[in-house]
Amino acid sequence: MDLQGRFITFEGGEGAGKTTQILRLQNRLKSLGHHVVVTREPGGSPGAEKIRHMLLSGDAKDLKPRGEAMLFAAARADHIDHTIEPALSRGDWVLCDRFADSTRVYQGEAGVDPAFLDLLEIAAVAGMMPDLTILVDIPASVGLARVSKRAETTAAGGPDRFEIDDLAVHERRRSMFLELALQHPYRFVVINGEQDLDATEANIWHAVVRHFSELGSKQAKSEMIGAPDHGQSA
Numbered sequence: 001m002d003l004q005g006r007f008i009t010f011e012g013g014e015g016a017g018k019t020t021q022i023l024r025l026q027n028r029l030k031s032l033g034h035h036v037v038v039t040r041e042p043g044g045s046p047g048a049e050k051i052r053h054m055l056l057s058g059d060a061k062d063l064k065p066r067g068e069a070m071l072f073a074a075a076r077a078d079h080i081d082h083t084i085e086p087a088l089s090r091g092d093w094v095l096c097d098r099f100a101d102s103t104r105v106y107q108g109e110a111g112v113d114p115a116f117l118d119l120l121e122i123a124a125v126a127g128m129m130p131d132l133t134i135l136v137d138i139p140a141s142v143g144l145a146r147v148s149k150r151a152e153t154t155a156a157g158g159p160d161r162f163e164i165d166d167l168a169v170h171e172r173r174r175s176m177f178l179e180l181a182l183q184h185p186y187r188f189v190v191i192n193g194e195q196d197l198d199a200t201e202a203n204i205w206h207a208v209v210r211h212f213s214e215l216g217s218k219q220a221k222s223e224m225i226g227a228p229d230h231g232q233s234a
């Protein structure tokens with residue numbers, strides 16, 4: 001399989017700002033001429049979106065955490081087959097809102113054996129791990145406050161089945177994400193999600209350019225082309 005594209009995942013707690021920042025990164029990449037696919041988990045393909053509905057609406061709430069983890073893995077396998085792998089084969093950039101690390105954290109926190117999660121991850125991702133994972137880190141209370149404000153001010157529905165968990169559960173998830181970042185320092189970058197939108201966007205862009213060195217020269221070229229001429233050309 002010849003995969004020319006670049007695969008970036010965003011991880012973090014509820015309301016950290018992942019979706020907002022993915023759209024901002026998409027705009028920056030597009031302005032440099034890249035094709036960008038924005039997608040999410042659970043979901044991102046017709047079959048996986050059906051599983052998403054089942055998982056988040058509470059239809060699957062009778063499942064124990066191990067069975068639930070298997071549903072997330074099934075959705076992931078379908079998402080990879082139908083969306084991620086084809087996009088990377090075309091040479092696109094794929095920006096994915098949550099991926100396998102969310103299973104490690106959410107289902108791990110719920111008590112699923114890490115060795116079982118290892119096997120599940122191997123089976124579901126089939127080698128398709130991200131080139132870069134951006135962990136948008138924020139205290140759980142701040143993220144949850146944003147989420148409830150979002151629900152009041154937008155058409156977003158009520159809290160999903162994971163958002164309603166106790167604050168202590170959300171804080172444990174935050175610690176687990178940070179622990180994962182420590183374990184995989186070459187894949188993860190941790191971004192402070194408490195800053196304002198523009199500062200967070202700039203920090204993420206800086207991290208992406210540092211990780212994918214080809215972007216640095218492309219950006220410099222586009223800035224030169226777009227730069228004012230000051231009467232220096234013939």
Ligand SMILES: Nc1ncnc2c1ncn2[C@@H]1O[C@H](COP(=O)(O)OP(=O)(O)OP(=O)(O)O)[C@@H](O)[C@H]1O
Binds near residue numbers: 021193195
């Ligand atoms: N840096 C920020 N400062 C203040 N508000 C923010 C910031 N980033 C995002 N928000 C707001 O917080 C809310 C949640 O943001 P967003 O949907 O991007 O988070 P998310 O991490 O994708 O959340 P979830 O995982 O719950 O879907 C939105 O209303 C958004 O406008």
Ligand SMILES: Cc1cn([C@H]2C[C@H](O)[C@@H](COP(=O)(O)O)O2)c(=O)[nH]c1=O
Binds near residue numbers: 042072
């Ligand atoms: C991929 C994945 C997600 N979850 C949880 C995390 C969130 O609470 C929801 C997804 O909602 P979002 O608004 O799109 O962030 O699902 C999980 O428990 N396990 C996973 O693998």
